[in-house]
Amino acid sequence: MAFRFRQHSVLPGFGLTLGFTVFYLSLLLLLPVAALLFYTLQMPWADFWATVSHPQVVESYKLSFGASLIGALINLVFGALVAWVLVRYDFPGRRVVDALVDLPFAMPTAVAGIALVTLYASTGWIGRYIDAFGVRIAYTQLGVIVALTYIGLPFVVRTVQPVLRDMAPELEEASAIMGASRFTTLRRVVLPTLLPALLTGFAMAFARAVGEYGSVVFISGNIPYTTEITPLLIVAKAEQYDYRGAAAIGTVMLLAAFALLLMINALQWWSTRRHTQR
Template sequence: MSQSAARSVIPGFGITLGFSVLYLSLLFLLPVAGLVLFTFKMTWPEFWAAVSHPQVVASYKLSFLASFIGASINAVFGTLTAWVLVRYTFPGKKIVDALVDLPFALPTAVAGIALVTLYASTGWVGHYLDLFGIRVAYSEIGVVIALTYIGLPFVVRTVQPVLADFEKELEEASAALGASRLTTVRRVILPAILPALLTGYALAFARAVGEYGSVIFISGNMPYKTEITPLLIVAKAEQYDYNGAAAIGVVMLAAAFILLLMINGLQWWASRRG
């Protein structure tokens, strides 16, 4: 084969790498580096005082705990939703499948207002929950519901393709060998979808940690109770405390970086298993 025939339509490695590095630098590396360098204006005691203030620590606990609970709920019900969409045919299936992506398309502020309308003490659902003393809006429960709502598509869309490619013959073979349904799920199906499930879980968790718009409406933003970390960053920026906002942002950036490393590790593990 001649050299001209072997050439690819895609540019060579050097040109492609250069454009990739330039694109990554302009959109990600420079803003992140600027945020980190901005905190160098602070002394270490000032930085530590900004990121370890009791109000900030309380927001860390709420943001990460609520994100963990929301991602765990989505891991269960997102997998069940993906199973139903792949394995069953029913009227309105395409509509349900499209609704899964609604949190992607719906503005987060609109989602927050809708959740407040639904779960407030005068709302359609909140009115009945209030009779049993269950308060959703303006509480930690409301934060969890908002983060669960925005994280569901990540689990469904990562698990759904794996279930679609899963061979039903393996389930039939397991049943023919005398395995119960629970054993088949635990020993055959779950190991096959586990890498995708963990990836979706990590994506939902990372998305929830940085969520802002849908939470501030339903949380009530009460300090030390329902105040999330992204809200504190915005509040400090509005008060012209850019150093404090940058310091908290660096902490959240470090947490997000660790989560991305975990996601990449899970994707590598999934590719090896594949």
């Protein structure tokens, strides 16, 4: 039986472009992942388990995934709010604010980490004032969350903005004319339309935060069992020429992140399917 693929373009070249796509993705994505897994499989199971279940490594898992999840949730709320303001309101300096959203993309992560330390250290511009209230950000787990929130904001904003531009304001006006409250309009009209984009932005922000290194190592202080992130332990093992240990920890991070992203994508597919069936 011959298989036929649906083509959504009248332009020829499907076979060539498909082959190039598979080759490109295999070269950049699949081969490095396969090499990592192959290198890890060469370890004896006892050595692998001893490496990935070490208490110091387990604490780094908790911090990396927990702080990434919290940072992505913060960006889910405030990133959507920023996108709403930039799309639905016209105010002086809007283009400047819109350009500033991409600053975490353009700024090197090490520079971002130094800037955050300058702001939130106990002698920093902001830290000196909040430190008087007993709140410390730099060199704490809270500082890790701040750094991961900073680098993840653009992902939510840039995925929600196009959907908001395509969503006609007349839908909200019609809901208000029919007597719906603002909360009902937000819950029944706005959020169902934005939910797939919000989940996409959340997944991208989370994935970016899990692998973040440069901006976190400066503000975290890298205190063992307290503010050490997993990417830092991977780099430390690589610098000690323990490449198998680094590969083992990296494999656990890869599999855990893949499972979480698979769950988020499944939820996104379900929300999109449910919205289109209405």
